[in-house]
Amino acid sequence: MVAIGIDFGTTYSCVAIWREGLVEVISNDQGNRTTPSYVSFTKNQRLIGEAAKNQAPFNHWNTVFGTKRLIGRRYDDIGVQMDLHNWPYVVLNNNGKPKILVEYKGQKKQFAPEEISSMIICRMKEFAEAYLGEKIKDAVVTVPAYFNDAQRQATRAAGVIAGLNVLKILNEPTAAALAYGLDQNLKEATNVLIYDLGGGTLDVSVLSINEKSMYKVKGTAGNMRLGGEDFDNRLVAYLAEDFRKRYHTDIIAKPKALRRLKTAAERAKRALTSASEAYVEIESLCNDVDYQGKIIRNQFEELCSDLFRDTLKPVQKALDTAKVNKHDIDHVILVGGSTRIPKLRSMLIEFFDGKTLTASVNPDEAIACGAAIQAAVLSGDEHERLQDLLLFDVVPLTLGVEAARGMMFQVINRNTPIPCRVTKELTTLEDYQTAMTIEIFEGERTQTKDNNLLGSFDLNGIPPAPRGIAKIDVTFDIDFNGVLSVFAQDRSTGNMESLIIRNIDRLKQQEIEKMVVDAEIFKEEDKEDRRRLEARNQLESYIYSVKQSVIDKIGNLTPVEATMMVTECQEALTWLEGNMDCLREEFQRKISELLRRWSGVMKKIYGQRWRGSKRKRTESEASSGISTASIEEIFDSNLW
Structure with missing residues (x-):
């Protein structure tokens, strides 16, 4: 049974297949190798891909895009709230979950992000079935490395809704590394850095590939709120302000005009990758006014300068988590359409001290190609190029x-x-x-x-x-x-x-x-908070230990002493419950006070041995502060 690889992207999606030792990227019904991740609803039909994107300027309320930024999230998630103003369609709060409201065949319909995503994934599946002439059941679907568990499971659910058996949810940078490794036929140990800047997210991963085709992810970092769409939005804001100044009309609150301007801005951005200037011409943009604008590359770079700088932060973070420096990287691999921006390339070259960047695999197709390779491995393909191919991914969060x-x-x-x-x-x-x-x-x-x-x-x-x-x-x-x-x-x-x-x-x-x-x-704040909590927990453990010692050795005390100690232990615990937010120093002073106050009774319980021996705390005690250590360990602790 054939298995396909699907790159489900924020702005564009791609599907590929492994056949006879090669990866083939499958074209859509328009002959293009990538498909817009758009779904549009009209009075008569549902459109997906190219046709749906063409509807965006005219049917903006019912044309849905960017659902990858919604999938697996709560409605009140900060990322969702920040994105709402960029979407012309309506997103409702349905018991804490985001639901997309559209009008379809004359009726109001609500769709979960997983449902919209499944429509796009299903269309990719249909393209593959038409190309191969057979039904497809199995697939590997990719996600950003920084997707959390909720987002991964929601993406898997979208694949299942689309009628697929999802063999694996694969990290996008890892998929790109697989595609690059097989394309270059690497035969020696190599460190690669995958710089994946797509329409909606930035992913950076450092991988080691050894001579035995073993792929190991060493470090990841990313920004789930930074991508090509953010550059488009900067251009839109600039052009909208230009229109307002020239024609005294604000189009920001006019969704139809704004959508048309966004489409034109995206075209201008693409043109600026190879030209020094780009023209924006839109007929009857607003109030029957024809708009003609111009943007030069230097202006665009200045508009997005802070965003461009932000793309380098995850690069350094990935290197740090991988415990390597930039000189240890043998290949910097570019993935995602936004990596074609000349300024970003020059910044990366400068960051890596002049190292040549690699784009031997088409940046738009690399992730789908890697997914197809992984799908072939998981479906049991025994081609010699796949022999001994091993992939080790990593946990994205503690x-x-x-x-x-x-x-x-x-x-x-x-x-x-x-x-x-x-x-x-x-x-x-x-x-x-x-x-x-x-x-x-x-x-x-x-x-x-x-x-x-x-x-x-x-x-x-x-x-x-x-x-x-x-x-x-x-x-x-x-x-x-x-x-x-x-x-x-x-x-x-x-x-x-x-x-x-x-x-x-x-x-x-x-x-x-x-x-x-x-x-x-908050690293330093957390460090102090941990020390404060450890001091509190150590004080609590000491009080409980003394209380238990009194109970166990009650025969060594007079009834008055025993009653007094149990009462004082209870009073100390009551004080602790009422002072949960004390500073670390207050907990330290309290335990010092109790050590001095109770030392005579504890000597009577344990005799002259009470400060003699020590034992190591168990792993759980060290981690949680819960300890049954003897009193002398606390008394002699360096903390005091």
Whole structure:
């Protein structure tokens, strides 16, 4: 059975097939090798691709584009809210999910982004079926490397709605690297940097390719809100202001005129890749006024100068996460139509100290070609060029669980190769706790409230015991397709619960690249916050340890001493609950005070041995601050 590769893009999509040792890019019904990612609804029919884009200036309310920026997101997502003013069609809030409102055959219809996306993917499938003369069932579909789990699962759902068995959701830069590697027939170890600037997103990935055709992603970075459409919007704003000054008419609030201007701006941008100036001519743009404008390349570069500079930030970030410097990169590979902009190319050449950029594979087609290669491998094609081809992708965001009063307990770090399986140990926070809620988060911040909640489940039936005694093994398993499964098992009973993260209806989500940027901005703040929480947790552990010691060794104390200590422990815990947001120094002063105050009683309990021995904390204790360490360890800690 033949499997195809589909590059589902923000502005254009492409489909390719691997046959007889070569990749073939399949043309659409208009003879073009890429297809606009547009769907238009009229009184009589639904149009997709070229015909739909042609409707945009005249049927703007019912012509949908850019759904890749909506897919897998909540309506109140900051990215969705920022994009709303760029879309002439209506996006509704349907129980927290974005729904697109159009009029189709005289009726109001609401479509989820996955449904619109599936229409485009289905059309790509139909082009392949017409070309091959047979039905297609299997496909590899690509997504930006920085798509989170919700966006990936929503893209998979769109493929399923289109009637496809999605073999794999493949990162776009990785697909481009596959296409380049086979095109160049690389036979020696190579470091490549994929610079993928499309219509809506920027992706940068660093990969190593060894002599055995093993592809390993070493680092990724990106900006999900930066692409060719943003350059178009700068041109539109410039031309709209020119029209306002010359004809005293503001067209920003006139969707039909604005859509026509956007189409003309995109043409002008493309012309400026090879010409020093471009003309914009639109008949009856607004109020029967014919508009003629002109833009020179230097003006365009100045209009977009800040956006162009922003494209270099993910390049440095990807190099840093891959732990390589720019001199270690052997090939810089350009992917995406926006990489044809001369200024961007010159900036990249300067960044890499004069290194020649590579565009041997058509930038518009490279991702679809790589997807087709991966599809052939997964469908069992045994061609000699595919032999021993191995691909290792990475986790785009750190994954973990909440532990110890809102701290993010990291289980799988960002940029860990997948598939992977990691087990970490947790323990209980409360005395005689019999159930535990496992909450799974993704993100780079110290506290879980600043990260994205992926899902949660309960582990019940934990044998009652003092806090810190129960041992719970939490396992994160990410399969070949990037699907996350989480298991929690009580070590003493073998009782297990699990969760597969497939739910695309999550709480409010910030864009992944914004989360990583925020993590960098708040790095020092998070570091201090972690130290504050650790101090709080250490104080709490000390109080509980003293309380348990009093209970265990009550025979060594008089009834008055025992009652006093239990009462004071409870008072200390009450103080702690009422002072959750104290500074680190206040927690430190409190534990120093309690150490001095209770030292006489603790010496009486433990005799002269009480400051003698030390033991290492378990991994879960070190990570969460939950400790059953002896009192002397806390007393001698460097922190105090």
